Amino acid sequence: MEKKILELVKKNKKYRYLDDSLINDKIRKRIKNEKLLGKREVESIVKEVRGELHSSYGSFQLGKKKREKLLEKKDFLSIMKTNVSTKERLNYYEDVYKKIFSITGKPAKIVDLGCGLNVFSFQFMRLKKLEYYGYDIGGDDVEFINKFIKMNSKISGKAFLWNALSDDVDMLPKCDVVFMFKLLDSLGKDYKFNESLILKVMKKTKFIVASFPTIKLSNRKMKFKERRWLEYMLERVGLKFEKFEIENEIFYVVSKK
Numbered sequence: 001m002e003k004k005i006l007e008l009v010k011k012n013k014k015y016r017y018l019d020d021s022l023i024n025d026k027i028r029k030r031i032k033n034e035k036l037l038g039k040r041e042v043e044s045i046v047k048e049v050r051g052e053l054h055s056s057y058g059s060f061q062l063g064k065k066k067r068e069k070l071l072e073k074k075d076f077l078s079i080m081k082t083n084v085s086t087k088e089r090l091n092y093y094e095d096v097y098k099k100i101f102s103i104t105g106k107p108a109k110i111v112d113l114g115c116g117l118n119v120f121s122f123q124f125m126r127l128k129k130l131e132y133y134g135y136d137i138g139g140d141d142v143e144f145i146n147k148f149i150k151m152n153s154k155i156s157g158k159a160f161l162w163n164a165l166s167d168d169v170d171m172l173p174k175c176d177v178v179f180m181f182k183l184l185d186s187l188g189k190d191y192k193f194n195e196s197l198i199l200k201v202m203k204k205t206k207f208i209v210a211s212f213p214t215i216k217l218s219n220r221k222m223k224f225k226e227r228r229w230l231e232y233m234l235e236r237v238g239l240k241f242e243k244f245e246i247e248n249e250i251f252y253v254v255s256k257k
C-alpha cells in the first residue's frame with residue numbers, strides 16, 4: 001500500500017524528483033491500519049503528504065529546460081519564483097539581510113543548510129563578494145546552484161548534496177554565518193535532534209540564522225508564531241538570540257553569549 005501511495009504522490013510532477021525515503025516517511029506516519037485503508041483514506045493521505053511536501057521541499061521544477069533558459073537570461077527573479085520560500089520572501093529579502101547583517105556584521109563566508117534556491121537572493125545581500133557553501137537534499141537544485149555560482153564572478157564556493165538527518169556536520173567549513181532558513185520544521189524531527197544539530201553547527205560558526213514559517217499548511221496564521229522550544233533550549237545551553245518577523249516567517253539570529 002505504501003508503494004501505491006508513493007506512486008500516487010509522485011504522479012504530480014512537482015514531487016517526482018524528491019527522494020522516495022523522505023516521502024515514505026511522511027506516508028508511514030499517516031498509515032494507522034493498512035487493512036482499513038479505503039479509497040477515500042488513500043486520497044486523503046496523498047493530499048496531506050503533498051501538502052506537507054509543498055511547504056517543506058518548496059522547489060518546483062519548471063522542467064529543466066525552462067529553468068536553464070532563465071539561468072542563461074540571468075532572470076534570477078523568475079527563478080526565485082519557482083520556489084515557495086524564495087518567492088514568498090521576494091519583497092522582504094533586502095530588509096531581511098539588512099537586519100541579519102546589522103547583527104552579524106557583513107559576512108565573507110556563509111554556509112546555507114537546506115539551502116533550496118536561497119543563493120539566488122545574493123543580489124539582495126549587497127555584498128561585494130561572498131564565499132558560499134549550500135547543502136540540500138535536493139540533487140537537482142544542487143546542480144543548478146553550482147551553475148549559478150560558476151557564472152557569478154562575485155560568488156565563490158559550491159553546493160553539495162547533504163542530508164541533515166544524517167546529523168553529520170563534520171565536513172562543514174568554518175564560516176561567519178550559517179543559515180538554516182525554514183529547515184528545522186521540514187526535518188520533522190524532535191527537539192532533541194534539533195538541539196544536537198544546532199549545537200554541532202554552532203561549533204563551525206559565530207552565528208546561526210534559523211527561520212520558521214508562521215503560517216500553517218492551510219495558509220492560516222499560526223496562533224503561536226514563536227518557537228518557544230528553541231528559546232528555552234538556547235537559554236538552557238547558554239546561547240543568546242535576537243528575533244524578528246516578516247510576513248509568514250520568523251527569524252532567530254543565534255550566537256554565543
Ligand SMILES: C[S@@+](CC[C@H](N)C(=O)[O-])C[C@H]1O[C@@H](n2cnc3c(N)ncnc32)[C@H](O)[C@@H]1O
Pocket residue numbers: 055056057058059085086113114115116117118135136137138162163164165180181182183186187
Ligand atoms: C522550506 S525549504 C527552504 C529552502 C531555503 N532554505 C529557503 O528558505 O529559501 C526547505 C529546504 O530544506 C531541504 N531539506 C528538507 N529536508 C532536508 C534534509 N533532510 N536534509 C537537507 N535538506 C533538506 C529541502 O530540500 C528544501 O530545499
